[in-house]
Amino acid sequence: MKKNLLHRVIIILVVTLVALWIVIGPRRWPPTLADFTPQGINNTLRNNIRLGLDLRGGSHLVMQVQVADYLKRLTENVAVGLQNSAKEQQFAISNATPQVEGDDYRIIVEAGEGVDVQKLKDELPKRANDFDPSIWTASVDGRRVVWEMSDAAKTVLSSQAVAQAKQIIDTRINAVGVAEPNLSDHGAQGSHQILLQMPGERDPERIKKTLTAESRLELVHVISPQGMLQKYPTKEAALQSIGGAETQTRKVYPYVERDAPVEGEPEPAQKPEPEWVVVETPNVIEGADLRDARSSQGDGGGDIYQINFDLKPRGAEKFGRWTAANIGNYMGVVLDDQVKSVATIQSQINDSGRITGSFTKNQAEDLSLTLRSGALPAKLVYLEERTVGPSLGEDSIRAGVRASVAGLVFVIIFMVLYYRGAGINAVVALLLNMLITLAAMIWPLDASLTLPGIAGLILSVGMTVDTNVLIFERIREELLTGKTVSSAVDQGFSRAFVTIIDTHVTTIVSSLFLFVFGSGPVRGFAATLIIGLVANLFSAVYVSRTIFMWVLSRKGKRAESLSI
Amino acid sequence: MLRILHDVKVDWLALRKPLLMFSILLLLAGLVSAIGRWATPGGTEPFNLGVDFKGGTLVTVDFKSPPSLDDIRNSLSGVGMGDAVIQPALDKQGRFLIKVAQQGTGEEAQSKAEVDDGAAKVGEALAGFGQRVDRATGEGDWDIVSKDAVGPVAGRQLRNQAITVTLLALVGILLYIAFRYEWTYGASAVITVFHDVLVTLAFFTVFQWEVNLTTIAALLTLVGFSVNDTIVTFDRVRENLRLHRRATLYDTTNEAINQTLSRTVITAGLVFLSVLALVLFGGEVLRSFSLALFIGVIIGTYSTIAISNPLMVWWQQRLERAGRGGAKETLPRPEGGPRQTRTTTAPAKRRAGAAAR
Numbered sequence: 001m002k003k004n005l006l007h008r009v010i011i012i013l014v015v016t017l018v019a020l021w022i023v024i025g026p027r028r029w030p031p032t033l034a035d036f037t038p039q040g041i042n043n044t045l046r047n048n049i050r051l052g053l054d055l056r057g058g059s060h061l062v063m064q065v066q067v068a069d070y071l072k073r074l075t076e077n078v079a080v081g082l083q084n085s086a087k088e089q090q091f092a093i094s095n096a097t098p099q100v101e102g103d104d105y106r107i108i109v110e111a112g113e114g115v116d117v118q119k120l121k122d123e124l125p126k127r128a129n130d131f132d133p134s135i136w137t138a139s140v141d142g143r144r145v146v147w148e149m150s151d152a153a154k155t156v157l158s159s160q161a162v163a164q165a166k167q168i169i170d171t172r173i174n175a176v177g178v179a180e181p182n183l184s185d186h187g188a189q190g191s192h193q194i195l196l197q198m199p200g201e202r203d204p205e206r207i208k209k210t211l212t213a214e215s216r217l218e219l220v221h222v223i224s225p226q227g228m229l230q231k232y233p234t235k236e237a238a239l240q241s242i243g244g245a246e247t248q249t250r251k252v253y254p255y256v257e258r259d260a261p262v263e264g265e266p267e268p269a270q271k272p273e274p275e276w277v278v279v280e281t282p283n284v285i286e287g288a289d290l291r292d293a294r295s296s297q298g299d300g301g302g303d304i305y306q307i308n309f310d311l312k313p314r315g316a317e318k319f320g321r322w323t324a325a326n327i328g329n330y331m332g333v334v335l336d337d338q339v340k341s342v343a344t345i346q347s348q349i350n351d352s353g354r355i356t357g358s359f360t361k362n363q364a365e366d367l368s369l370t371l372r373s374g375a376l377p378a379k380l381v382y383l384e385e386r387t388v389g390p391s392l393g394e395d396s397i398r399a400g401v402r403a404s405v406a407g408l409v410f411v412i413i414f415m416v417l418y419y420r421g422a423g424i425n426a427v428v429a430l431l432l433n434m435l436i437t438l439a440a441m442i443w444p445l446d447a448s449l450t451l452p453g454i455a456g457l458i459l460s461v462g463m464t465v466d467t468n469v470l471i472f473e474r475i476r477e478e479l480l481t482g483k484t485v486s487s488a489v490d491q492g493f494s495r496a497f498v499t500i501i502d503t504h505v506t507t508i509v510s511s512l513f514l515f516v517f518g519s520g521p522v523r524g525f526a527a528t529l530i531i532g533l534v535a536n537l538f539s540a541v542y543v544s545r546t547i548f549m550w551v552l553s554r555k556g557k558r559a560e561s562l563s564i
Numbered sequence: 565m566l567r568i569l570h571d572v573k574v575d576w577l578a579l580r581k582p583l584l585m586f587s588i589l590l591l592l593a594g595l596v597s598a599i600g601r602w603a604t605p606g607g608t609e610p611f612n613l614g615v616d617f618k619g620g621t622l623v624t625v626d627f628k629s630p631p632s633l634d635d636i637r638n639s640l641s642g643v644g645m646g647d648a649v650i651q652p653a654l655d656k657q658g659r660f661l662i663k664v665a666q667q668g669t670g671e672e673a674q675s676k677a678e679v680d681d682g683a684a685k686v687g688e689a690l691a692g693f694g695q696r697v698d699r700a701t702g703e704g705d706w707d708i709v710s711k712d713a714v715g716p717v718a719g720r721q722l723r724n725q726a727i728t729v730t731l732l733a734l735v736g737i738l739l740y741i742a743f744r745y746e747w748t749y750g751a752s753a754v755i756t757v758f759h760d761v762l763v764t765l766a767f768f769t770v771f772q773w774e775v776n777l778t779t780i781a782a783l784l785t786l787v788g789f790s791v792n793d794t795i796v797t798f799d800r801v802r803e804n805l806r807l808h809r810r811a812t813l814y815d816t817t818n819e820a821i822n823q824t825l826s827r828t829v830i831t832a833g834l835v836f837l838s839v840l841a842l843v844l845f846g847g848e849v850l851r852s853f854s855l856a857l858f859i860g861v862i863i864g865t866y867s868t869i870a871i872s873n874p875l876m877v878w879w880q881q882r883l884e885r886a887g888r889g890g891a892k893e894t895l896p897r898p899e900g901g902p903r904q905t906r907t908t909t910a911p912a913k914r915r916a917g918a919a920a921r
Contacts, residue, residue, distance in 0.1 A: 054849075062718060187721060202699070382679050383718035389709035392624060392849075395656065399847030406845055407838030414834060418566055452781045455853060458838060459785050463792070466831040470796065473827045476567070499799040502744055503792045509740050510733035510791075514784060517729045525781045529788075 005553060008546040015538070016432065019439035023048060048442050052450030052524065055397050057390030058199040061208065062383045065165045065192045067158040070378035071149065072098075074157070075105045078136070078147075080282055081128035082109060083248065088127055091115055095248060105149040107136075121145045155190070161377040162192050169194065169211055169380075171373040176207055187519070193383065202389050206366075212380045214336045215370035217290060217309075218283035219319070219353070222330035222342055223250065229330055229342055231255060231275040238276035251281050253332075255339040277339055279332055284322050289315025291351075293371035295364035298356060305364035307355040309371065316351035324348040335367075400454045407458065411465055419472050421563025425547045426468040429540040433464045436535035437528060445527070452525035460532020463507070467540035471496040472564055485559045489548050493541070500541065504533050569826040576821045576869050577814055577877060583870035587759060594766020601769065610769055614776030614852075617723045619666040619716035621682030627706045630658035631693055639689040648686075653848040659709075661848065662686055666716055679713040726780045733784065734758075737791055745798060748879040753794045756872035760790045760863045767859050778853040786860030789835065793828065793864055794872040800824050801873075813880055817873050832865040 026035045026044045034040045053060050079098040086093045092112030099106050109124065111117045121138050124145070125131045135153040139146050149157075166183060173181045178198050186195035196211075198204065224230035232238035238252040239245060246252060254274035291310040298304040311319055323331070323345050332339045333355045341356045359367065411430070416423035437457060441447045475492030483491065507529070514526035552559050598610035615622045633650055640648045645664055653659035664682035687696070687708065694705030714722070734754050741750035761783055768775055800820035801813075808816065839861055843854040 064717070191721070381715075382713075383715045383721075385679055385711065385713040387711045389707065391626070391707075392709040396847060396849050399655065399845060399850065403842045403845040403847075403850075406841035410837040410841065411834050414830075414837075418830070420566075451849060452778065452853075455778075455781060455785065455850070458842070459788065462789070462831075462835045462838060465834050466792065466827075469827050469830045469834075473824075473830075477823070495803070498803075499796055502741075502795050502799055506737050506740050506791050506795060507788045509736040510784070510788060513733040513736045514729055517725070517732055519725065521777050522726070522729060522781060522784070525784070 002553065005546065005549050008542070008549070012543055012546060015436070019432075019436050022439040022443050023435060049438065050442075050446070050448040051393070051397075052448040052453065053197060053199060053386070053393075054388050054451045055393045055400075055449065056199055057202060057388050057393040058197065059201040059204040059388075060384070060386040061196045061198075061204065061211075062186055062385075063169075063194045063196065063211070063380045064383050065162045065194065065377070066379040066381060067161050067192050068378075070161045071105050071154065071157060072100050073378075074130075075100065075107060075149065077130050078128065079107045080248075081130050082107060082124055082147075085124050085126070085128040085131075089123060091120055091124065093120070103154075105154075107147045109145045109147075111143050111145065117143060117145060158190070158192060162194065164377045165380065166194055168373050168376055169196065172210055172370060173198075173207070175369050175373065176210055178207065194380075200390070202387060204385070204387060206362075208382065208385075210366050210370060212376075212382070213366065213370040214376050214379055215287065215367070215373075216336050216375045217287040217355075217371055218334040219285040220283045220332045220334050220339075221280040221322075221326065222332040222339070223278040223280060224330050226328045229277070231277055233273075233275060235276050238278055242278055249281055251279050252276055253279055253334060253337060253339045255332075255342065277332065277342070279334070279339070283334070284331075285311065285315050285319050287371065287375040289318070290371060291315075293368040295359075295361070295368045303360060305359045305361050307359070307364055307368045307371065309353055309355070309368075311351045311353075313351075319353075320348055320350040323350075396451055400451060404454065404458055404461075408461065411461070415465070415468070419468075419564055421551070422468075422472050422475075422548075425544040426465065426472075426540075428547065429468060429536075429544050430461060430464050432539040432543060433460065433532060433535045436539065437532045440531045440535065441528065445531070447524070447527055449528075450521065450524040452521040453528040456525040456528030457532060460529055460536060463504070463533060464536050464540050466503070467496075467500050467536060468544065470499055471540075471544065475562075475564055479562070479564075485555075485562045486552050489552065489562070493545055493548075497541065500537070504537060508533050567826070569829055572822045572825050574818070574822060576818055577874055580870065580874035583866075584874070587763065587867075587870060590763050590766055591759075594762065594769050597766070597769045608772060611765075612768070612772045612774045614774045614779075615663065615712055615714045615719070616776040617719050617726075619679075619714050619719035621664045621679070621686070621714075622710075622712040623662045623664070623683050623686045623708055624653075624710040625660050625662060625686070625690065625706055626656075626709050627658040627660070627693065628697075629705070630660075635693075636660060636662070636689075639692045640686070642692070643685050643689045645682075645685055645689065655845075655847045659848070679715040679718075683708065683711045683713060722777065726777070730761075730780070730784065730787070733787065737787075741791075741795070741798075745802065746880070748883065749798050749876055752872050752876040752879060753791055753798070755875060756794055756867045757787050757790050759871050760786060760860065760867050763863050763867075764856055764859045768856070773855055774852050776852055778850065779856050782853045782856030782860065785857060786864055789860060790864035790867060793832075793868045796824050796827065797821055797868055797873055798876070801876075813877050817877050821869060821873060828865060828868070832861060836861050 024041050024044055025031065025048075026040075027047065032040075035044060075098045079096045082096040083093075086096070086109070092115050094110040094112060096107055096109045099108055109120065111120050117140050121140055125133060125136070125138075125147075135149055135157070136147040137150050139148070162185070166185075170181075170183055173183070173196070178201060180199050182195075182197040182199075184195050184197075186193040198207070201207070222229070230241075232241065235252060235254075242250045242252070253276070255277045256274045289311050291312045293307055293309040295305050295307050298306045327345050327347060329345055330342050331345050332342045333353070334340065335355070355367075408430070412427050415426040419426065434457065437460065441449060441453075447453075471492055474496040475488050478488035478491045478495075479485070511526040511530045511533075514522050515530065518526060551562070601608050602610045630652075633652065636650050637646070637648075640646065640650070640662070647665065649663040651661045651663070653661060664686065666682075690696070690706055690708075695703070697704030697707035734757060737757070738750045738754045741753050764783065764786060765775075767773070768779070773779075797817075797820050800823055801817050804811070804816045804820055804823075805813070811819075836858075839854060839857045842850060843858055846854045
């Protein structure tokens with residue numbers, strides 16, 4: 001009995017000290033005496049307990065990658081590739097038509113006179129750029145060959161696009177200089193969502209803009225007679241000049257020199273109406289050929305900035321060849337389907353160029369940053385934005401702590417008044433439970449404390465009280481049936497234990513579901529609750545039992561009364 | 565020792581009819597409120613859904629010198645946001661919560677996944693009250709201290725997830741209790757939890773308290789609390805059944821409720837006090853959480869006596885009878901009442917048991 005008691009006391013002391021050290025111990029060695037002054041402990045606490053965004057202040061952004069756009073663009077590119085392959089191999093075909101219907105992506109090629117459809121199906125993809133046979137399943141339908149994107153490929157491509165977008169976002173936030181950003185997948189599988197958390201960020205407008213900039217850069221041939229750039233006042237007029245609709249080789253883009261004004265900067269007196277130009281597709285150079293991009297002050301000086309860019313060797317070679325053949329023609333710099341600047345090709349250009357478009361300094365810097373980080377595979381949209389200012393977070397902490405302390409004081413006063421000596425057990429169990437829960441959140445879980453987390457903590461304190469009450473009431477009942485003190489305590493614990501296990505396991509089971517399938521606040525709540533409940537089994541059962549054992553051992557075997 | 569509710573002998577199960585009526589009344593009130601609001605054209609919606617579930621933007625603004633509600637409403641109307649909900653925070657002078665619905669109407673708003681910039685418009689409206697507080701110097705007249713913008717897609721997703729997760733958690737509870745007891749116990753506990761959640765929701769629709777993500781957390785807490793309470797009595801029933809093999813389930817259940825009554829009152833009372841502290845000092849952010857818990861603690865305790873135990877007794881007896889051939893029993897009515905053919909009610913069973921002895 002005595003030996004058993006000693007073992008228990010040692011285990012409890014070790015757990016308590018370890019938990020205490022995790023919570024208030026400084027994270028460096030050796031600790032100084034100053035670490036254990038109230039001021040020092042306060043500082044250590046601030047370091048050790050990681051607060052969630054709702055308490056600390058910060059920004060929480062949920063973005064969705066519009067993968068449908070990506071798959072559509074891919075389909076269009078491959079269609080162009082097939083078209084070119086047909087030309088190269090001298091197959092007579094009508095247009096290779098990309099077709100998007102709901103979730104289906106396909107390319108339809110109609111065989112011309114005297115072309116063997118089967119041969120077309122086999123030979124056409126062999127020389128097509130960007131054609132990946134694992135993506136497309138071909139079928140012959142009369143005189144037509146249909147390539148359809150397989151479902152498996154859609155899933156793979158989508159998750160690739162999301163992963164790529166994530167990587168680009170990561171590069172961009174690092175370039176902007178966000179402290180401790182946290183980037184993760186979000187939502188259900190296949191929802192293509194990305195969660196970005198930025199602690200301490202209270203006004204994410206500029207970051208939001210930078211992140212969603214698609215920054216798809218293209219250099220294109222602008223169709224125009226030499227000497228004077230051919231612009232059209234409306235889209236219709238531009239379309240008219242190419243026969244009423246965009247064709248396989250001609251597209252119509254708006255030509256806007258000035259970007260939309262950024263918040264906080266003076267708006268231009270009059271927004272220029274866009275003009276329209278006709279360009280040749282496919283483009284000459286794409287963003288992927290870009291090696292570097294920097295912003296610099298424009299030739300005119302003042303507040304007009306431009307972006308200078310360099311091309312990779314492969315792009316430079318292609319660009320050099322093309323410019324040499326097109327001296328006197330117009331080249332357009334297209335960004336996200338908008339023509340930003342148009343220049344006459346004076347001579348052969350090899351590996352560098354510039355985008356002028358009367359950008360402001362900020363715009364030019366942000367744009368060159370996004371160009372350097374690469375183009376997003378598809379558009380990003382914001383599904384959710386939650387920003388909490390640090391002052392509100394502090395208020396919430398204060399309110400939460402005040403409420404918890406008030407509740408705790410009520411409980412402690414009652415327990416001590418009602419259960420007297422045994423009430424002390426309850427108070428010890430309560431405080432120990434909170435200490436262990438906090439410690440477990442710091443290490444090993446490394447979880448952050450959020451508002452719902454505090455709520456979970458309060459509920460687990462409620463469970464501690466319930467556990468104590470169950471045990472104490474049971475001991476009282478056993479005492480009333482005339483049992484000796486020590487057997488009443490034994491019986492009380494062992495009988496109440498069955499109930500306690502059932503209530504705890506039920507709550508843990510339901511909390512596990514919340515933790516696994518829930519997100520955000522619900523998860524935080526479930527996590528603290530689960531830890532709290534496990535800690536409770538230790539503090540309200542094991543520790544409380546030990547205290548009773550200790551009290552009884554001091555009274556000796558023939559103890560006749562118990563303060564309960 | 566100080567004792568409350570010692571040696572109580574109340575026939576709780578005999579109260580089941582008035583208690584059931586009371587529950588039905590509460591549920592009906594909620595149903596009438598929800599359907600009434602839904603059917604009234606131009607009226608409020610059944611539930612006052614927060615931006616988490618409906619989409620839209622919630623902006624919290626601190627003013628250094630608080631303007632009147634009307635001033636704020638006027639300047640919001642000035643930027644075309646006359647239908648914004650403005651709510652002064654109870655716990656801090658000069659703090660207002662402004663709730664703006666998802667902009668755009670009908671199809672267009674539905675198909676638009678992206679959050680709109682309600683906050684930017686609120687900022688525009690606030691420009692009339694002076695400068696926004698400068699981050700560096702702290703100078704200024706007002707500041708947006710928090711912003712929650714949720715697009716309709718995310719709102720729908722959060723709503724569906726909340727419902728799925730709650731149902732899954734209930735299935736988990738059902739399985740565990742069915743494993744530990746009989747499945748009738750588990751089913752009774754889960755039905756009771758449904759009852760509790762629905763009654764709490766009834767309060768939310770009648771009083772139009774806001775339903776948001778923290779409300780869901782509170783409902784889950786309430787589920788835990790209610791099941792906990794139910795299990796404590798079930799456990800005692802199981803134990804008593806083993807001790808007194810000849811007693812009827814009806815008597816045993818009553819005894820179990822009475823034996824655990826002091827524990828029930830003390831625990832519920834203490835949790836109630838903690839929740840009261842949360843309502844009083846918890847602040848605006850936790851408001852709907854605190855309110856849901858406040859109702860939940862009362863309902864969770866009440867339903868153990870009013871719903872879960874009577875339901876379990878009724879069910880078990882029905883099964884036992886079915887096991888004995890499903891014959892209807894003709895029972896004598898005490899106090900010389902008319903003889904009746906009874907099939908299901910618990911007291912009949914108890915009296916039958918008593919008569920057998």
